[in-house]
Amino acid sequence: MSLGIDWVTDWIRESARVVSEHRVELITLDREIGDGDHGENLDRGFSAVIQKLDGLPEGAVPSDALKLVATTLISTVGGASGPLVGTAYLKAAGAVGKEERLDGAAVVALLTAARDGVVLRGKAEPGDKTMIDAWTPAVDAAAAALADGRDEVGILEAAADAAETGAEATEPLVARKGRASYLGERAIGHRDPGSQSSALILRAAADTAAKNAGSGSDAAGAS
Amino acid sequence: MSLGIDWVTDWIRESARVVSEHRVELITLDREIGDGDHGENLDRGFSAVIQKLDGLPEGAVPSDALKLVATTLISTVGGASGPLVGTAYLKAAGAVGKEERLDGAAVVALLTAARDGVVLRGKAEPGDKTMIDAWTPAVDAAAAALADGRDEVGILEAAADAAETGAEATEPLVARKGRASYLGERAIGHRDPGSQSSALILRAAADTAAKNAGSGSDAAGAS
Amino acid sequence: MKKLINDPKNVVDEAARGIEAAHGDLVDVFYDPIYIVRKGGPVQGKVALVSGGGSGHEPLHGGFVGFGMLDAAVPGPVFTSPTPDPILAATKAVDGGAGVLHIVKNYTGDVLNFETAADLAAADDIEVRSVIINDDVAVKDSLYTAGRRGVAGTVLVEKIAGASADRADDLDTVTAIAQKVNDQMRSMGVALTPCVVPHAGEPSFTLADDEIEIGIGIHGEPGRERIKLEPADAIVDRLLGPILEDLPFASGDKVLLFVNGMGGTPQIELYIVFRRAAEVLAERGIEVTRSLVGNFVTSLEMQGASITVLKLDDELTELWDAPVQTAALRWGR
Amino acid sequence: MKKLINDPKNVVDEAARGIEAAHGDLVDVFYDPIYIVRKGGPVQGKVALVSGGGSGHEPLHGGFVGFGMLDAAVPGPVFTSPTPDPILAATKAVDGGAGVLHIVKNYTGDVLNFETAADLAAADDIEVRSVIINDDVAVKDSLYTAGRRGVAGTVLVEKIAGASADRADDLDTVTAIAQKVNDQMRSMGVALTPCVVPHAGEPSFTLADDEIEIGIGIHGEPGRERIKLEPADAIVDRLLGPILEDLPFASGDKVLLFVNGMGGTPQIELYIVFRRAAEVLAERGIEVTRSLVGNFVTSLEMQGASITVLKLDDELTELWDAPVQTAALRWGR
Numbered sequence A, B: 001m002s003l004g005i006d007w008v009t010d011w012i013r014e015s016a017r018v019v020s021e022h023r024v025e026l027i028t029l030d031r032e033i034g035d036g037d038h039g040e041n042l043d044r045g046f047s048a049v050i051q052k053l054d055g056l057p058e059g060a061v062p063s064d065a066l067k068l069v070a071t072t073l074i075s076t077v078g079g080a081s082g083p084l085v086g087t088a089y090l091k092a093a094g095a096v097g098k099e100e101r102l103d104g105a106a107v108v109a110l111l112t113a114a115r116d117g118v119v120l121r122g123k124a125e126p127g128d129k130t131m132i133d134a135w136t137p138a139v140d141a142a143a144a145a146l147a148d149g150r151d152e153v154g155i156l157e158a159a160a161d162a163a164e165t166g167a168e169a170t171e172p173l174v175a176r177k178g179r180a181s182y183l184g185e186r187a188i189g190h191r192d193p194g195s196q197s198s199a200l201i202l203r204a205a206a207d208t209a210a211k212n213a214g215s216g217s218d219a220a221g222a223s
Numbered sequence C, D: 001m002k003k004l005i006n007d008p009k010n011v012v013d014e015a016a017r018g019i020e021a022a023h024g025d026l027v028d029v030f031y032d033p034i035y036i037v038r039k040g041g042p043v044q045g046k047v048a049l050v051s052g053g054g055s056g057h058e059p060l061h062g063g064f065v066g067f068g069m070l071d072a073a074v075p076g077p078v079f080t081s082p083t084p085d086p087i088l089a090a091t092k093a094v095d096g097g098a099g100v101l102h103i104v105k106n107y108t109g110d111v112l113n114f115e116t117a118a119d120l121a122a123a124d125d126i127e128v129r130s131v132i133i134n135d136d137v138a139v140k141d142s143l144y145t146a147g148r149r150g151v152a153g154t155v156l157v158e159k160i161a162g163a164s165a166d167r168a169d170d171l172d173t174v175t176a177i178a179q180k181v182n183d184q185m186r187s188m189g190v191a192l193t194p195c196v197v198p199h200a201g202e203p204s205f206t207l208a209d210d211e212i213e214i215g216i217g218i219h220g221e222p223g224r225e226r227i228k229l230e231p232a233d234a235i236v237d238r239l240l241g242p243i244l245e246d247l248p249f250a251s252g253d254k255v256l257l258f259v260n261g262m263g264g265t266p267q268i269e270l271y272i273v274f275r276r277a278a279e280v281l282a283e284r285g286i287e288v289t290r291s292l293v294g295n296f297v298t299s300l301e302m303q304g305a306s307i308t309v310l311k312l313d314d315e316l317t318e319l320w321d322a323p324v325q326t327a328a329l330r331w332g333r
């Protein structure tokens, strides 16, 4: 079993859905230690992505869809998260080349490149109370799951679990990047909104992978 | 018995005291159908009067004190009530000439001139929901009390009673002068602040007259 | 009450000191009584313009003292007309021998206090005329009210009459032009939130979370009606309707469109209002040839806005365009 | 939430249309993506200035497009940096062949999006420089923060660098002057009340009735400390202290003192603040030779103010005094 373009587009649609569903929650988190627009920003971006998704040409491969997400988010989100998340997708697209099917190793490469893209642009380190605190444990857990021989679904589930734990773990931190860094000690006790949205997006990846695997819709073209 | 300069200065001091005591009440009334400064305006004016009162020369007569109040209020109150109440005192001063003692007829003349001064400047008619609705019944009641043979204290008490009733009677009215006129029907149910302050000042006149009569402090120079 | 003030009693005095410190190149400030005059003393042979009224409407009037506009501004206590004393002192200070025009917003207090000052100035052989500004269509002008209020349009009168005076028109002409501006303009406002007068310490009125006041006065006096919050476009339509009908403005008219903030409204909202107002005027064939957007005649921190439409002709347009150099309105020099 | 808006989603677009309707003599407005450019197209051979950032700070930046100041402004969604697309489009639209200076407030989002746009412009052979504005002393500038924020001082950079560009300085010079202004100015603000971002619909933070936030950011980001309400003079002292120590400013310095309103503060309060700030500077032997008071860099309807002090020399003074003709800042023409 491996994951193809259907998973990628399902993942994107599900990301859009959960971002929209959690829009107010993300706004609220951002209002507490930022400027209250994170949910709005991502929702605007993913809505634009959905509009464009049907325009993907017949025979598009995963990297095509990921690139579409990247450029659309960069063009529509703005704020800090636009270039950061956009770059994540852009680097993820680069990491999977022209592959039609993504096996476990490819999924780990995708996640790793995405995380590295965020670091490249934002220069955050783990513990800075940013989305990196969801992404880095997710990447580590994904790599470990791959090493443990788990399949794509298992890898993505491990990543999603770790991202959620990572997002939660931002709560006691003082921020060193982004708007929350202005707060000093006062950021303590609040979850970083970007880490929360990252966990949601990674959970969407795992959920849609499970569905794709379960429904066997990907099986047709499976290697 | 008659009233002299001591009554006038006592009246002025007591007016200042009650205006200050009712400052917030007058502000509140004015906030409801005006602009919320009436108590502040009068308090500012009467405080200034008190400052100047000790400067009255030895041998000052009632009209001197009334003129002092007039010019001080005109110079310090501003708003609608400054020129109106100031003119009331100015005309009252004119009405009592150089008299040292004011008998009942003089008291009625004083009140009538004061009311006429307000009408001269403000052109309000009874029922317009202004301070005239306290002053006009007060003047009428004072004239009636004089006709009934009551003394100065009785005349001023009748005036104060009528002013209070008059102020209360502004509540159901629609205003036709001053800021409250902008409100149309919405002024109904609210007491006019200027009528209320007028009633307070007239009550102060009656109370201090009674004290002056009672203590006999005026008796020394009585006719 | 949350304000950047020290003692409510000193608000006007301390603000005047701030104006002096910030705009000492444009104005001189006098204290006790407080009034603000154009730098450089009276201009001989020029008609002098004096305006004033309660404070709390800044930049009106002090922000409009300077070349091409006012010669003096007389700030009373917050929302309370000044007494005759500072009005008289300012009138004397700026008289250049060609007479003085008092620009007075139509409130009983302002009218009475300026009237007294004018009488006293006349006794000192200064020729004083008055123009009473009453542009607010929210109030019925009838025997049964104190008449229409003077609101945001006041700044247009001050600008245009000021230009007339600075091009050396005589007192009759300046007065006639001020009167003409007043007669050709109409205004109406809306409040979303009340304001808090410092010495009162409480909101001047209360509005529920979903209520707005249509036809609000610049001291928070209630207006025509209290309605549920509506979209900006619907509110603009409610304000513009009575304005356009009242003069009436007609297709082919050229106008100055002025969207004024009440003090607490974000400027981005004023532009949303302007956009709709311009749209409605265009639909009616009325051409916006001049415009003004911003906080010019405010009501402390009140949220809300007013719309003023002034019918222009060539002369008024030319006077509007003439150079002006004040703290709050400046162009051409 | 009470606002003069229609749909939160259309706030920026509709305000841009209002700016176009009101200031069509000064600017051209483009839509999809939205950006505002100086009327008359790029000036050949002149360095072009582009600034931008989240909306909600009006008149920043659109109100500062025009002669002697910006060539283009790029408004993002409310409090959210614009994406690279409109920044790139604006950069291309105003490039007159002499290069483009991006004036960027130091927020992660603004920096990243302008960076991307600059990279893309470079790929189109447009020479782009950036100056990052970080005048806010409320935030510690260290490895442990995203660095100091760009706040009200931005308008001083835009004015002075704009004058440099309009007197035909080259890109190196204009950039150096912008950088110098940034380096010689310090700011700090206070909030009395929060603001409400339209799409959020809730106050961006909460303050008790007797609390204020010292060191507030222009998006309502919390500052240094939350304290009980104090008299204006005490608050001014809290803001000025860190400003003066940081550069540090010294006796004998000539400065521009800028008191900026956050959008919802009555102007009378800004003058009370100015008065005290000028007093403190005078006590320290610092001479206020230029001043600015008003709502220039706002945070929607937030009540509060910020103080900016800029150390002046002859060149900066001359550039400050140079003619400017924009919707929100105008003199000399």
Ligand SMILES: Nc1ncnc2c1ncn2[C@@H]1O[C@H](COP(=O)(O)OP(=O)(O)O)[C@@H](O)[C@H]1O
Pocket: A030, A034, A035, A036, A037, A038, A039, A041, A042, A078, A079, A080, A081, A082, A084, A118, A121, A122, A123, A124, A129, A130, A131, A132, A177, A178, A179, A192, A193, A194, A195, D079, D080, D081, D108, D109, D110
């Ligand atoms: N330098 C950075 N590196 C990684 N993530 C960052 C950085 N700066 C901010 N972020 C993330 O961006 C999120 C905020 O995004 P958003 O609210 O959309 O943008 P803005 O802060 O411009 O309003 C933060 O919660 C944080 O996770």
Ligand SMILES: Nc1ncnc2c1ncn2[C@@H]1O[C@H](COP(=O)(O)OP(=O)(O)O)[C@@H](O)[C@H]1O
Pocket: B030, B034, B035, B036, B037, B038, B039, B041, B042, B078, B079, B080, B081, B082, B084, B118, B121, B122, B123, B124, B129, B130, B131, B132, B177, B178, B179, B192, B193, B194, B195, C079, C080, C081, C108, C109, C110
């Ligand atoms: N034309 C008038 N004639 C008589 N009294 C008037 C007139 N206009 C206003 N008033 C009185 O003045 C009072 C308001 O005074 P005040 O609040 O001090 O002045 P302002 O209305 O200028 O704020 C009203 O309550 C009313 O009694």
Ligand SMILES: [Mg+2]
Pocket: A030, A034, A035, A036, A037, A038, A079
């Ligand atoms: Mg944010």
Ligand SMILES: [Mg+2]
Pocket: B030, B034, B035, B036, B037, B038, B079
């Ligand atoms: Mg009043």
Ligand SMILES: [Mg+2]
Pocket: B035, B037, B079, B080, C054, C079, C080, C081, C109
């Ligand atoms: Mg008043």
Ligand SMILES: [Mg+2]
Pocket: A035, A037, A079, A080, D054, D079, D080, D081, D109
């Ligand atoms: Mg943002």
